[in-house]
Amino acid sequence: MAGNTVSLFIQCLVDTMFPQVGEAMVTVFDRLGIPLAYPEGQTCCGQPAFNSGYRKEAAAAARHFIEIFESAETIVCPSGSCVHMVRHHYPELFPGDADMAARARAVAAKTFEMTEYLVDVLDVTDTMAEFTGTVTYHDSCHLSRGLGIALQPRILLKNIRGLELIEMQNSDTCCGFGGTFSINYPEISTAMVDEKIDNILATGADAVVGCDISCLMNIQGRLSRRGEKVKVLHVAEILAGSRGGNA
């Protein structure tokens, strides 16, 4: 399959703590024959600063991102909340600077979340992957409510050979991450993720899958502390077929 070169926008948490998710993306796009690039100057999209109110700092990060990525044909990211930041907040970060705002809009227009890009743009619904086991899917807030992406990952998951998707209760209720919220208000955050985990466990699935590593890191961190055995996988890892559910 030919098409635009995809420039990988690897979320900072994926880069530093979950590089296997980035590698899984490479596997998926390679399998589809999509040319890939990885602009090496990339850092963080600026969302932590923006959500904490530090808009000047967020704008600095956005400017850096725009400079790094604006020559790309298409930008694809394994994180809904980072795409939400670029798509919905970048254009607002440069009040009084029409040129930067226009550049921000241009970059925003070609930035996609991974499952969205596969299903909506490339019309790919089967990544030719295998997974033995049951999974349940967590709808991340910025992904599902902010970008309206809920169907795309499910379509892709249902086409994985050997995979059974079991929906959990309240899959679109927040996991309690919320960026610095999770550090500033750990008790509230934990109460929220505990409810999420109870809903995950109730499905009996082998793994919980999501499109945002930050939510998954929160869920995984609490599962680990509680000593639960459920696996936590980014959707890219499943689409790459890089792991088995009972492996």
Next chain:
Amino acid sequence: MNPTQSSDYRTAAVAGIGSERLQKSLHGLQDRFGKGAMKLWAGMEDREMRSRVKDSRMRTLEHLDIILAELAKNVRARGGQVYFAETGQDAIDYTIEVAKKNEVKRVVKGKSMTSMEINIDPALENEGIEVVETDLGEYIIQLAGDKPSHIIAPCIHLDRNQIGRLFTDKLGIDYTNDPPALTLAARKALREKLLSADMGLTGCNLACAETGHISLVSNEGNIRMATTMPRVLVALMGMERVVATLAEHREALQLLTRGAALQKLSTYVSFLGGPAAEDDPDGPQEFHLVIIDNGRCKILADPEFREVLACIRCGACLNICPVYGKIGGHAYNSPYCGPIGAVITPLLDGINKHADLCKGETLCGACREICPVENDLPRMLAALRHKLAYGSDRWNTRQHNPAEAYAFSFWRLLVTNAFLYRSFIAIGRIFQWPFVKKNKMIKKMAGLASGWTAHRDLPPIAGRTFSELWKEKYRTTRPAGPAAKIEEEK
């Protein structure tokens, strides 16, 4: 980030989370009303209604001075009296003056959040006036000396056993936890108060400028009695709670009762526009409408926050917020709790004072989705945080957390310079090893990050970051073509 600053909110939140009874109530509430409202919106035949009402609310706010003048003119034409109160204290003073002039001994209230905002009850009681709540939930709260924890369901944090014991103690009835029996006991006690009260004191759900009416919704009928039995009626109204025309009123009311309680119409809707007249003998001899600013003009003047005044106070956002659903209403330390409270309370009562309300949410967006008038509360929470980040003269707000500001300045240096950024990660990778435990997770960290590891583990920085892996494994194997070209440009 300084835990001592957060102590009140966090302490109250922890208490809420720890209460099994509250958790059960909140779960039931959200499961029924939160999900119910979402289902209702999804099934609405008139798909445009919510945005139409929002538009009309925003349009009204743009012309609020003219519309309030029209409302006042039409109320006065029917013999009602209208008073514009700049502050809560002005509203209290006016109400007390009316009460004194009419030798009022007892006031019956019909659930008003605005009355709690201005804290009028203690002021009336100081004047020797008895104040009795007539809304069942608020009556229970008053008897218990408690505070409401939900805009519509004020005693959601109490269960029927507690209410049974309270009624035994305060009303002298034999103990029962049977809701109909308890309701009957309250009804009997409240009837006596309602029949002998000199003054009714209510809020205002919506006012209609075109007709010069205020409307009040209830499901208990108490408001109808409180507004018609006593000689004098004072209605307290936040200045934004007005619609221009009867047509707009109809639609806003439809959304209000649906958002609040999934009702197409509440059991009672009272329309009041002045004292009793020859052609309309039911009603008080005196009708006073107190239109309260108390900080609203300041919100109105700020385009970033004006939208919050479009709120119709249905409380639906409480019924879906995952944070409210855990901590309950008391943590907000305000008559307005939940997502709407987290935005309006700091704006009315001080952003620094209520910094925890601005910061204590995940910005998940559920409140925006459920809001009948599509208010973007998460956007406004982020805007409030912006004020806290740098301080704001306009909002008389100082920088909330200089240490956090410093941390983000440092963060800015890193994210705008890839070399520094990657070096910082490499250094972190070395220093993290003493913390990494056998299961390859970090169990305990110091300083700011301790908030994470208090209840959760954290994966360490990987042995090879993706950017390192890309250089080592993937970059060289890329086919020539557009990808390579883009790489060269970097």
